[in-house]
Amino acid sequence: MSEPVLRLENVARRYGDLVVVEEINFSLRPGETAALLGPSGSGKSSLLHIAGLLEAASAGEVHIMGRATSPLNDAERTRIRRATLGFVYQFHHLLPEFSALGNVALPQLIAGVKKKEAEAEAVRLLKLMGLGERVHHQPGQLSGGEQQRTAIARALANKPKIMLADEPTGNLDPKTSDVVFDALLNLVRGEGLAALTATHDQRLANRMDRVYVIRDQRLVELKKEPA
Numbered sequence: 430m431s432e433p434v435l436r437l438e439n440v441a442r443r444y445g446d447l448v449v450v451e452e453i454n455f456s457l458r459p460g461e462t463a464a465l466l467g468p469s470g471s472g473k474s475s476l477l478h479i480a481g482l483l484e485a486a487s488a489g490e491v492h493i494m495g496r497a498t499s500p501l502n503d504a505e506r507t508r509i510r511r512a513t514l515g516f517v518y519q520f521h522h523l524l525p526e527f528s529a530l531g532n533v534a535l536p537q538l539i540a541g542v543k544k545k546e547a548e549a550e551a552v553r554l555l556k557l558m559g560l561g562e563r564v565h566h567q568p569g570q571l572s573g574g575e576q577q578r579t580a581i582a583r584a585l586a587n588k589p590k591i592m593l594a595d596e597p598t599g600n601l602d603p604k605t606s607d608v609v610f611d612a613l614l615n616l617v618r619g620e621g622l623a624a625l626t627a628t629h630d631q632r633l634a635n636r637m638d639r640v641y642v643i644r645d646q647r648l649v650e651l652k653k654e655p656a
């Protein structure tokens with residue numbers, strides 16, 4: 430079996446006396462998808478931030494592509510984050526003055542990809558997200574679901590190995606959530622990425638390979654309900 434792309438080993442997060450999560454052991458192999466359920470405040474965002482090297486664990490280790498990250502300095506962590514991880518949030522955080530194409534091309538331009546190549550990759554990803562007719566629209570001219578699909582395309586622009594998504598459909602109505610979540614999963618699976626997605630929605634969670642819940646500060650794997 431291939432090595433995990435992401436592994437959390439005995440991870441804990443505390444704020445002073447408040448234990449948010451502890452004894453978290455979790456791994457994702459290439460191409461695997463997992464959902465993270467749990468009530469508001471149970472620590473889903475904290476775990477995603479720790480997995481994404483945006484926040485340090487209070488204890489334990491985060492391994493990315495087989496490498497322990499706690500001994501690394503900030504610059505090395507940032508390099509791993511940019512090369513390996515793609516993030517999607519509940520709010521799209523698109524730049525309003527840029528087109529969908531411009532928003533998806535930008536992270537590639539920052540990473541040093543030539544403009545022509547960056548734009549070609551942006552168009553490819555936007556088409557895969559069903560936005561082939563919307564590439565020149567600005568975020569204000571897109572629906573909420575289209576904005577979020579653009580943000581998902583952007584998260585994949587630098588060819589990450591892992592997508593981390595924090596309530597990617599949390600801001601959408603149920604019907605649009607379905608469309609966006611399926612588009613996300615299709616893209617992740619089509620590109621062979623691993624993904625960890627926090628969601629409130631058990632029905633959407635069930636579409637991923639594995640489903641976890643944070644219960645009493647621990648990570649518990651749920652038996653998937655038959656579709």
Ligand SMILES: Nc1ncnc2c1ncn2[C@@H]1O[C@H](COP(=O)(O)OP(=O)(O)OP(=O)(O)O)[C@@H](O)[C@H]1O
Nearest residue numbers: 444447449467468469470471472473474475476627
């Ligand atoms: N900087 C901080 N200082 C103190 N406590 C914090 C801090 N950040 C988060 N917490 C606490 O940690 C707990 C977990 O928060 P987290 O945002 O990870 O939960 P969540 O499951 O993602 O919730 P939601 O679904 O509402 O986003 C909460 O009780 C929160 O109040």
